[in-house]
Amino acid sequence: MRALVASLSLAALCLSGTGCAAVKPWERDVLARPDMAWEPDTLEAKRDAHVHYSKEASLPGGGAGGGGCGCN
């Protein structure tokens, strides 16, 4: 959690133009890895979002395209 807060602060610095160095296009090999995707397991992420949406009060945190209920 501390890392997340630190990263969000760093992002704010980046956006204000005073912070981090930009990563150049030829330096993006690690960023392009499948396991660096926001959701590498797309179908499982969509399924889990639908299951959580059906069993909890919260909005899905990502992934549930489509509509319908299936909410029993």
Place this chain on the structure above:
Amino acid sequence: MSHPARRGRRKARARSARRRAQRKRKPSALAALTSGALALPGLAGSAAAEGLIDQISSEYNFSRYSEGSIPASKVAPGSERGRYDIDMHQVHLAAPLGERFALGLDVVHESMSGATPWYVIPGDDGDPVQVMTGATVEDKRTDLLLEGKYYMDRSLASLSGGVSFEKDYFAINGGLGGQLDFNDKNTTLSSGVGVSIDSIDPTDSAEFPLRPDHEKKQSYSAYAGISQVLRRNVAIQSTLTYSLGNGFLSDPYKEALVLGEPVADSRPDLRNQIAWLSRYRHHFSSLNATFHTDYQFYWDDWNITAHTLEVAWYQSLFESFRLIPSFRYYSQGQADFYANYYDQARSDGYYSSDYRLSPFGAISWRLRAEAHFRTWEIDWVGSFSWQRYLSSGSYALGKVSAPNPGLVSFDLYSVGLTTRF
């Protein structure tokens, strides 16, 4: 066409060619970090990769969802203890159409059966116990979603439309999304809107007079997000999502006990929901592994707040295998009109004993294994995963004096196969 414009097109084609070449070396390495979308019913653009689709790909996943039985001490005498089982088939097809356009199709088919919580009564010892639906519920759900994406040099536009139908439920949804890259693609802004129009026709309404014959609801959603690359191996994303539900937001199959008499589940016909999701990705080259953490804060005007924290470790092994353990913690407060049962009538007439509006916490863990291989000029990924989910009043962040007896636990097994041509 002007010279600068032609140069722009040439640069775009060169970029496209470089991406194709890179993809041949790392077949599934889409530039997923530009994604900012958070998908809700009707929202265009899923939270999946928003990178260029330049290969035909197909994905299939089969899942078996199985809820644990309610403990005998938490169920009313004579009531069913077994709960819901679902078999789910998911298919995703994606293909480029020319240099700048791509189409994606998602198909989901579910078969559901089992008993579900109906209402709550006081037990012999004073603790609340669950009454389950008497008859076994059986249903099937099919969901279709078609999405088109148009790629520009620094941006992406997407349009989606879908339908979902069950015996007692029909929904049609549509969405529009957009994404803009700048700062050498180190920063990405994304936003979108969506709408879903749902029609509810509960079964056996003649047999159960508290069930409505026909109801409608609409959901409107919007999101805005920002993704930022911090270093060569670190990226973060933050997305704010708003949803407005309007119409019949009650559960037609649930009831609540008021002054000893069952009444229909009845909720406000308006619900404003806000979710703020932040995600962090960090790759450790020395370990050949990537750390994921997601945190979401949720609030709605039924007075429910919720927190979700997920962590995952993507460990690559040898050249072709990946092992992914993950853990999720969830905690929510209760809706302000929720109770296990009611000793007094409410002036607003809202009643619900649905465990999904009750205060509880949940923990779940998942283990996923993947094998990557290439044969006949096709890239294949086979996967297996197992997940267990447990919920309880004692897992909540706050103290829960009388947890709902219908809180759910489940196991989820799945196998999947992905191909890219």
